[in-house]
Amino acid sequence: MAVVGRTTAGRRVLGYVSQGGYAAKTVVADRDLIVLPDAVSAGEALAVLVQGVTAWHLLRSVARIRPGETVVVHAAAGGTGSLLVQLARQFGAGRVIATASSKDKRALALGLGADAAIDGDAEGYRERVLDANQGRPVDIVLDAIGGPVLDSALDTLGYLCRLVTYGTSSGQPATAIAPSRLAVDTITVAGFWLVPLIARHGAAGTALNELLDLTAHHRLRPLVGAEYDLGRARDAHEDLLGRRTKGKLILRP
Known part of the structure; x- marks a missing residue:
């Protein structure tokens, strides 16, 4: 969890x-500061550290x-998805x-720079994606939903293409993938989780420094969503699970 504070010198x-992210005060290791x-505003910084660094590495x-x-x-209006849209454009x-x-x-x-935006439901997913890409297979799919959506996404990939999973917000398991299915078109399926990397x-590192610089120069716009007092942490989780949120949610101690 990302936190923003001040040093004794006021920086x-x-x-x-x-x-410890749900406390008024916490201890942070030097290497993680x-x-x-x-x-860069506090809200933008909070979005950049977790969701932004995740998007960069994806x-x-x-x-x-x-x-x-x-x-x-996938989930392009969320904290990570909204940054992925922008960074994909930045990265060519x-x-x-x-x-x-x-x-x-x-x-x-x-508005963040996507060329097309479609319904992400699993039913009819393949047809909508291919139609949005003028009938051609896509190169990269970045998925935080899992389940049937991940299954459908595999059918949109072409030769030497990649699917990266970094979450299962649907709560549903994907179908087991036969290695032979991947070999036919030389498809890569990979996963990512930020916690082991940190x-x-x-x-701190190359990714975070680049993201903060992009934000400071207005080339990246981290979305800051709703803010909640710390005592309303449960409301924040319920809104998140109910898919009523956009961008990064903030808890204020």
Whole structure:
């Protein structure tokens, strides 16, 4: 969980904690702290540390995006998805296709730079994605939904393409994938979770520095959603589970 605070000298700092994020005060290791640029708000910084670094590694480290490729971003109005749409464009994607559950969320994704925004429901998914890509298979799918949506996403990939899973918000298991199915078109299916990466290398690093710089220069717009007093943490979780939120949710101590 990302936290923002001040040093005894009054400098704003951004930090990562694996526990203690629901407290008024917490202890953060030095390697997980970074001084914030003045041009980056606390809300933007909170979004960048967890969701932003996740998005950076999904595209750079795991999917290894190449210029001109078509990228499909699931849940594109969420904290990670909204940053994936923008970063895919920054990193040279030729076409970005966003999926979202409502018209206003799809409109938001288009406003962030997606070329097309479609309903992300599993039924009819393949047809909608291919239609949004002029009938061609896509190169990269970034999925945090899982279940039948992940199953359908596999059918949209072409030769030497990649699907990266980083969550299962649907709560449903995907169908087991036969290795022979992947071999036919040389498809890669990979996973990513931020916590082990931070445990090994700390929160600060190339990804976070680049993201903060992009934000400070208004080339990246982290979405700051609703803010809740710490005592309303349960409301925040219920809104999140009910898919009523956009962007990064903030708890204020």
